Amino acid sequence: MQRWDDLSDVGPGFGPSVVTIGNFDGVHRGHAAVLGEVVGLARDRGLAAVAVTFDPHPLQVLHPERAPGLLTGLEHRLDLLAGAGLDAVLVMPFTRELAAWSPERFVRDVFVDALRARVVVVGHDVRFGEGNSGDLATMQELGARWGFEVRVLQDLGDRDDAPRWSSTAVRAALAAGEVDRAARMLGHPHRVTSTVVHGDHRGRELGYPTANLDTDGAEGLVPADGVYAGWLTRPGGERLAAAVSIGTNPTFDGVRRQVEAFCLDQEGRPGGLDLYGERVDLDLVARLRPTLRFDGVEALVEQMERDVARCRELLLGPSAEGPAPR
Template sequence: MTHAAASSHPFRILREAGPLPVELARPVIAIGNFDGVHRGHRAVIGTAIDQARSLGRPALALTFEPHPRAFFRPEEPMFRLTPDPMKLRRLAETGLDGAVVLPFDAALAGLEAEAFVADLLVGRLGVSMVVAGYDFHFGKGRGGSPIYLREAGKRHGFPVEIVPPLLDEGAQISSSVIRAALAQGRVEQATHMLGAPWAVEAEVIHGDKRGRELGYPTANMRLDPAVTLAHGIYAVTVDIDGIAHKGVASFGRRPTFDDGAPRLESFIFDFTGDLYGRVLTVAFHAYLRPELKFDSIDALIAQMDIDSARARAALA
C-alpha cells in the first residue's frame, strides 16, 4: 500500500476535551486501540491518510488510554505491545497529522453507541470521514459494530470505510496473535506482523554486577510485570542516542543464581560507557534458546560465548 507524502505539520497529540484546533478541523479519523501499531493497524491508518489527502483534510488517529481491557479487567495484567508514549511515537511515524487520546473511563465506557457517534465523532470532532478496522466495536456493551458505524455515518452525513483483516500467511494479524507469538519466543513472527521488531523501553538499573565479573557487563532493566515474553536468550539491538548497537540479551529469572523477579539483561557488543539511569530501547530480533540452569560458572561463560556468536550471526 502506498500513501501520499506525510504532512508537513508537526504531529499533534490532543488529550483535552473541546473542539479541535482550526488546522485539524473536519478530519478524517482512523479509529482504534492501535496497540502495537502493527501492519493491520497501518492498513487502517494508511487508508485514512490516503482519503484525507484526496479530500484536502487532516488525518487523525482516535485512540484510548488506558486500553479498554485494562479498564474493564483491572485485576488482569495487560501486556501492552506499545505503552502510550511508544504507541504515539509509532503513530507519528505513519504520516498522520495527530492523535486524539481519549481517557477510557466510566463515562466513556457508559456512552451508548449512538451518543458516541453523535456527541463525540460529530459534535466534538466534526469528522469528515471515519476509517475503522473490521473488528472495531464501540459504545456501551460494545453495542456499536462496523455495520452500525456505517449506518450511523449515513444518518449523520459522513462516509465510513471499514478495512478488511490483513492476513499474514493466511492468519489474521492482530495484537493478541502477536502477544501469543512473543509469549512463545516467536519473535520473527511478531516482527513480520508488526512490520518492525518488537521493542521495549525502560530505565537501566543497578544489578548485582555479576555480568561484569563474568566478562559480560550488562544493562539491566525491569520490564512491566504484564510482559509475557518467553524467558530465554535473544539477539537484540539497543538504541543508544539514536544508534542501534547489536547485542545479546537474557530475559528471565537467572536460575543459575537467584531465580528472582524477571529482568532483562543486555550485553552490548563493542560498547563501553555508563548507562545507569538512561532510558533505552531494546528491540528483539531472534530467539536463541530457552533460559537454562548451569552447574558451574565456567559452563555458563562457555554458553554465553556461544550465545554471543549466535547473536552476532543472527544480526549480521
Template sequence: MTLVWHSLADVPRDLGPTVVTVGNFDGVHKGHRAVLAELVAAAHARGAKAVAVTFDPHPKAVHAPEHQPELITGIDDRIERIAQTGVDGILIQEYTLDFAMATPEEFVRDYLVGGVGAVAIAVGGDTRFGRGNAGDIETLRELGEKLGIDVDIIGDAAAPHDGARRWSSTWVRELLDEGDLRAAADILGAPHRLRGTVIHGDKLGRQIGFPTANLDVYAGFIPRHGVYAGWLEVVDPGDNASAASLLGERLPAAISLGINYTVGTKDLRVEAFVLDREGLDLYGARVALDLIEWERPMLDFGGIEGLVAALHEDVAWTRKVLGVPAL
C-alpha cells in the same frame, strides 16, 4: 508532522474537516497499518486531515483488569508507530468508566463530529464502540445518515500466507510467547520492542567480564524467556551525561530475559550486554531493546565457569545474527 492530543480539549478548533478512525491499535501491526493507510488516502483525497483516535489505558484494563491482555507495546511506541503511517493527528482519549458511559450516538456526535470535526469515519468491519460496546457498523451507518457524515467500512487485511490467517494482536502475542520474534516482527512491521529504565543489579556482571544493563521494564510484552540477539538504544538519558552521548546510536547486544538460575535469582531479569563497549555507564537512562532473534532457554550452568563459557558462545551467535564482526 503528526500532532498528538491527550484530550479532546487539546484538539485545535481550526483543524478543519477530518476523516477519523477509532481503535486500540495494540502493536500497530500490518492489519492496523492497512486501515491507517486507507484512512490517510481517503482523508487526503477529499482535502481533509486524517485522525486516529485511540484509548489509554486499554478498555479491558478498565472493565476487566483480570482479563486484560498484556499490551504488545507501551503507549509511546503505539503513538510513534501510528504516526509513521502518515496520519495528521492522534487523539489519545483517556479511557475511564465515566467516558465508557457515552452511548454510541454520544460518542460519534460529541467526540468524533463535534470534537474532532469528522466529516467521515473509516473503520474496519468488526468495530464496536459506545456504552456496553453496543455500537457496530450498522449503528455507525445509521448515525452517519442522521449526522450527515460518510461512513467507510475498510475491508479486512488478511495475511497473504499461512492460510490467510488474519493479522491480529493475538497472533503476535502467540508468536512472542513461542519466541518466534522474526515472525512477530513480520506482522508488526518492526522488531518487538521493550522499554525500561537501567537499574542496579547484583554487580556480578562486571566481575565475570560481562557487565549488563539491567532493565526495569515499563513497556512491552514479555516474550518467551531466554537469550536474544537485539539492539539497545538510549531513548532518554535522564541526567546521565554518558548515556546522553549515545543518543540515536543502535548498540548491538546479547540479551538475557528470564530467571538467572545459575546465580540463584528467583525474579524475572531483563539484561543486555552491549558488544564491544566495556566502559558504558547507562544507570538511570531509559532505553529501548529491539529483540531480533531467540537463541536458547535460560539454563542452570551449575557455576560461573559454565555460565561464562556460554556467554562467549552467546556473543559469537549474536554477532552472526546481527552482522557485527568481532573487533
C-alpha cells in the same frame, strides 16, 4: 503530527477529516493497512487524517483482571502512529464515565462535532459505546444520519504467521519467544522500554557487564525467557548491538525474572559503558535459545561466548569481528 490528550483540546473549526478509531496496541500491519487507507483518502480529498485512541486500555479500567499485557507504551504507540503519516491523534482518557457514553453520543461528540468527519474507516468488527453496543451497522446508520461515509476494511493476515494480524496474535508469538514472527506481524521489531538499574553485578564478574532493566517499570510486553539478539537504543539515539538474557538465572538459583542486555562493542570506552539511570529501548530481533541451567560457571561462560558470537553474526553480519569485552 498534532496530539490532543483530551477531546477539549481539539480546537474549534478543526477539519474536515478522515477518521479511524482503535486501541492500536503494537500498531501492527493490520493497523497499518487501516491507517494507510485513512491517510490515502485524506490526501486525495484534501482532508485531515486523524486517529482516535484511548489511554489507558479500556480493559485496564473495566476489567483489570482480563487486561492484556500491552505491546507498546503510549509514547511508542504515538511514534508509530506518527510514522503512518497521520496529521493528528486524539488520545481520549478512558474512564468509566466515557465507557457509559451511548454510541450516538460518542459519534456525535467526537466524530461529528469535534473532528468534522467526512469519512470514518473501520474494520468489520468495530465496537464502540456503552457496553460495546455500537457495531458496524450502528456506525453506518449514524453516518447516514450525520453525513459521513463509512469505509470498511476486511481482516488482513498471511498464511505463514497469522491468518489475521492482531495484537492477540502478536502477544501469542511473544509468549512463545518468537520475536521474529512477532516482528513480521508488527512490521517492526518488538520493543521493551525501561530504565537501567543496578542488578547483582554478576555479569561484570563473569566478564559480560550487562544493563539490567527495571521490569516493574517496563513498557512493552516482555517475551518468553531465553537469550535474544537485539538493539539497545540510548536516549540520545546511540544504537548498540546487544545480547539479551530474559529469565531467572537458574544457574545461580535465581527467583526474580530479569531482563539483562550485554552491549557487544564496549572497546574504547574508559571505565566501560555506564547506562545506569538511562531509559533505554530494547528492540528484539531473534531468539537464540531458551534459558538453561548450567553445571557451573565455566560452562555458562563458554555458552555466553557462543551467544555473543551468534549475536554479532546476526546483527552485524558474518564478517563482523571483535572479541567480547572481558
